[in-house]
Amino acid sequence: MPKAEQNLPVETVRIDKWLWAARFFKTxxxxxxxxxxxxxHFDGERVKVSKEVRVGMELTIQQGFEKKTVIIxxxxxxxGPAxxxxxxxxxxxxxxxxxxxxxSQRKLHNLARPDHRPSKKDRRQISRFKQENDQQFDQHWSYNDD
Known part of the structure; x- marks a missing residue:
C-alpha cells in the first residue's frame, strides 16, 4: 500500500488494529x-477480532486490575505518539x-501489609514477646485436681 493511502482518514477499522493504534496494547x-x-466488550457482549469500530462506540477494556469504559x-x-x-x-x-x-483501595490494602521481611532483631523481639505471653498464660491457667 503506498504511503499516501495509509494517511487517508478512515471511517472503520478492525478493533484489534484500533486498540493497538490507541496504545491500549503494545502489539x-x-x-x-x-x-x-x-x-x-461492546454493549456488554464480547467482540471478535474482526469487529469494525466506528466513532461513538463504547468499549469496555480490561487490563489487569483496571477496567476502562471508553468512547471512540x-x-x-x-x-502514533501517545x-x-x-x-x-x-x-x-x-x-x-x-x-x-x-x-485507592488497593493502595490501602498494600499499606496494611509489611513491606519487608522481619530482620534478625525483629525475629528475636517477636520470639521474646511470644515466650513472655506463653509464660503469663501458663501462670494464670493451671490444671488443678481439687
Whole structure:
C-alpha cells in the first residue's frame, strides 16, 4: 500500500488494529489475544477480532486490575505518539471514578501489609514477646485436681 493511502482518514477499522493504534496494547497480537480472551466488550457482549469500530462506540477494556469504559472519538489504523493516541478515545466519568476508587483501595490494602521481611532483631523481639505471653498464660491457667 503506498504511503499516501495509509494517511487517508478512515471511517472503520478492525478493533484489534484500533486498540493497538490507541496504545491500549503494545502489539496487535497482544490486542488479539485480549479480545479472544474476553477482555474487550461492546454493549456488554464480547467482540471478535474482526469487529469494525466506528466513532461513538463504547468499549469496555480490561487490563489487569483496571477496567476502562471508553468512547471512540476518532479512528486511526496507524500507531502514533501517545498524546495523539489519547485523542482517539475518551474515558467515561463513571469509569474514571471507579478506577480511582479501586486504586485507592488497593493502595490501602498494600499499606496494611509489611513491606519487608522481619530482620534478625525483629525475629528475636517477636520470639521474646511470644515466650513472655506463653509464660503469663501458663501462670494464670493451671490444671488443678481439687
Amino acid at each position: 496487535r497480537s497482544i490486542a488479539k489475544s485480549a479480545i479472544e480472551g474476553g477482555k474487550v 472519538k476518532a479512528i486511526s489504523n496507524m500507531r 498524546p495523539i493516541a489519547q485523542q482517539l478515545y475518551e474515558e467515561t466519568e463513571v469509569s474514571l471514578a471507579k478506577r480511582e476508587l479501586l486504586a
